[in-house]
Amino acid sequence: xxxxxxxxxxxxxxxxxxxxxxxxxxxxxxxxxxxxxxxxxxxxxxxxxxxxxxxxxxxxxxxxxxxxxxxxxxxxxxxxxxxxxxxxxxxxxxxxxxxxxxxxxxxxxxxxxxxxxxxxxxxxxxxxxxxxxxxxxxxxxxxxxxxxxxxxxxxxxxxxxxxxxxxxxxxxxxxxxxxxxxxxxxxxxxxxxxxxxxxxxxxxxxxxxxxxxxxxxxxxxxxxxxxxxxxxxxxxxxxxxxxxxxxxxxxxxxxxxxxxxxxxxxxxxxxxxxxxxxxxxxxxxxxxxxxxxxxxxxxxxxxxxxxxxxxxxxxxxxxxxxxxxxxxxxxxxxxxxxxx
Ligand code: DAH
Numbered sequence: 001x002x003x004x005x006x007x008x009x010x011x012x013x014x015x016x017x018x019x020x021x022x023x024x025x026x027x028x029x030x031x032x033x034x035x036x037x038x039x040x041x042x043x044x045x046x047x048x049x050x051x052x053x054x055x056x057x058x059x060x061x062x063x064x065x066x067x068x069x070x071x072x073x074x075x076x077x078x079x080x081x082x083x084x085x086x087x088x089x090x091x092x093x094x095x096x097x098x099x100x101x102x103x104x105x106x107x108x109x110x111x112x113x114x115x116x117x118x119x120x121x122x123x124x125x126x127x128x129x130x131x132x133x134x135x136x137x138x139x140x141x142x143x144x145x146x147x148x149x150x151x152x153x154x155x156x157x158x159x160x161x162x163x164x165x166x167x168x169x170x171x172x173x174x175x176x177x178x179x180x181x182x183x184x185x186x187x188x189x190x191x192x193x194x195x196x197x198x199x200x201x202x203x204x205x206x207x208x209x210x211x212x213x214x215x216x217x218x219x220x221x222x223x224x225x226x227x228x229x230x231x232x233x234x235x236x237x238x239x240x241x242x243x244x245x246x247x248x249x250x251x252x253x254x255x256x257x258x259x260x261x262x263x264x265x266x267x268x269x270x271x272x273x274x275x276x277x278x279x280x281x282x283x284x285x286x287x288x289x290x291x292x293x294x295x296x297x298x299x300x301x302x303x304x305x306x307x308x309x310x311x312x313x314x315x316x317x318x319x320x321x322x323x324x325x326x327x328x329x330x331x332x333x334x335x336x337x338x339x340x
Contacts, residue, residue, distance in 0.1 A: 139173035157197035167195035171211035179295025208311035215304035252285025
């Protein structure tokens, strides 16, 4: 028995010295220490040893088992160390390599223009209000003085989502929502997405507007022009002027179309202003008394001004963009030009 153990000891040492990696080490464990392994086999052989010798032989086997396990752990640690060294070597960082460049993002041109607009009007004391994109006919049309079956509803090609429910065609319903919750003096901006069934180089089914509403005592068209003067100078440059032309919107009376003197040619006439010296930029007017009434405000006491600005239109003019689709294609070659 002792000879057998000695032979096994030698065999173990020689096979352990050949172990090169973890999988071979695990094979070694199977061969020696598993239930059917060589050490269990020795234990089973103990039955054949005489009673007197059994304790001594048992001890020898046990000592062998303990020392074999210790050797196993030693080899295991050496292998682990080797593996770690190899891994560290493979992961060495070459500090001379050029750094990976992380591209800086930038704001979308619509966001840039929207923020600039908000800045100008916030400087005049306007607050921001945001209404829902899904509206009812009452807020989008009726209470804005566009009666049912009135042809003015056809001015805006509406997307209906259910009976009487639609995607807002403009930010003007924000006027009604503000009047429902606030008392004059009111001075709000309503930015947001609007939707119309319309699509060409300058129209998109979804676009952005910025509504303005001011209600107080003795508000006049002069207030409107003064505020819009300030706005266009901030956006297009100090030398531009505004011009009001009569127009029609159901929710304002009088209604005006606001032109800005051409910032490209200074008013002499060029391709951008179609030789007129003026560029149409937005619509506005004095809030119709019926709209004030619909918002629970007494038109004999208060008057208001309102305007609606197409954000894409301003951005297209400001940056010389001729196709509205570019804003929504998310082509980085286009968008990255607005990095500041
Ligand atoms: N809601 C109008 C549109 O989408 C724009 C507009 C015109 C808004 C005149 C106004 C306004 O507040 O007074 O075409």
